[in-house]
Amino acid sequence: MIRKYRAFILPVLTAVLCLALTVIVTGINAEAQNVKRVPVKPTAKDSGAEMYKVYCATCHGMDGKGNGPAAAAMKTPPTDLTVLSRNHGGKFPELKFQNVLKVSSPLAAHGSSEMPMWGPIFRSLESGSEGYVQMRIYNLMKHVEGMQVK
Numbered sequence: 233m234i235r236k237y238r239a240f241i242l243p244v245l246t247a248v249l250c251l252a253l254t255v256i257v258t259g260i261n262a263e264a265q266n267v268k269r270v271p272v273k274p275t276a277k278d279s280g281a282e283m284y285k286v287y288c289a290t291c292h293g294m295d296g297k298g299n300g301p302a303a304a305a306m307k308t309p310p311t312d313l314t315v316l317s318r319n320h321g322g323k324f325p326e327l328k329f330q331n332v333l334k335v336s337s338p339l340a341a342h343g344s345s346e347m348p349m350w351g352p353i354f355r356s357l358e359s360g361s362e363g364y365v366q367m368r369i370y371n372l373m374k375h376v377e378g379m380q381v382k
């Protein structure tokens with residue numbers, strides 16, 4: 233299991249840091265600047281689990297707790313995605329989650345988000361089809377909703 237995980241960590245880590253580099257204007261750290269640019273890896277739009285593993289786990293961790301391999305390079309720690317419901321009165325914040333993915337994290341408004349903007353990335357994967365972009369975000373949301381602690 234560990235071996236399998238390792239085999240995809242490096243390419244994914246590289247991809248994610250490059251993604252962060254191309255998407256984020258501010259807060260770029262020296263580490264990320266040395267990373268080679270690679271195109272975003274395609275995934276199945278109907279698999280929240282696959283998208284999560286490929287696009288999110290490097291920062292937020294496979295278990296969603298915010299301790300992925302790239303987390304150490306972040307100035308703001310990646311949010312613990314398993315307590316979103318707990319922090320919103322026991323109800324998963326669906327609208328907020330979708331907005332974060334579609335538009336951007338609230339921190340981005342203050343120029344300090346290290347989270348890539350997924351809307352434009354998904355749009356580029358789907359040649360601009362809003363329906364498919366929505367489908368990706370919805371399936372990711374359902375996957376993260378399934379990770380919530382009681």
Ligand code: HEC
Nearest residue numbers: 248252287288291306308309310311332337339345346347
């Ligand atoms: C390059 C690292 C990185 C990747 C990859 C990443 N995130 Fe994040 N994410 C962060 C960081 C750091 C934060 C903390 C807030 C910020 O910096 O904007 C965050 C915050 C969040 C938040 C909470 C925002 C809030 O404050 O309410 C959600 C939800 C989220 N990420 C979902 C995802 C999902 C889903 C994916 C995969 C599609 C993903 N993230 C991929 C780094 C990342």
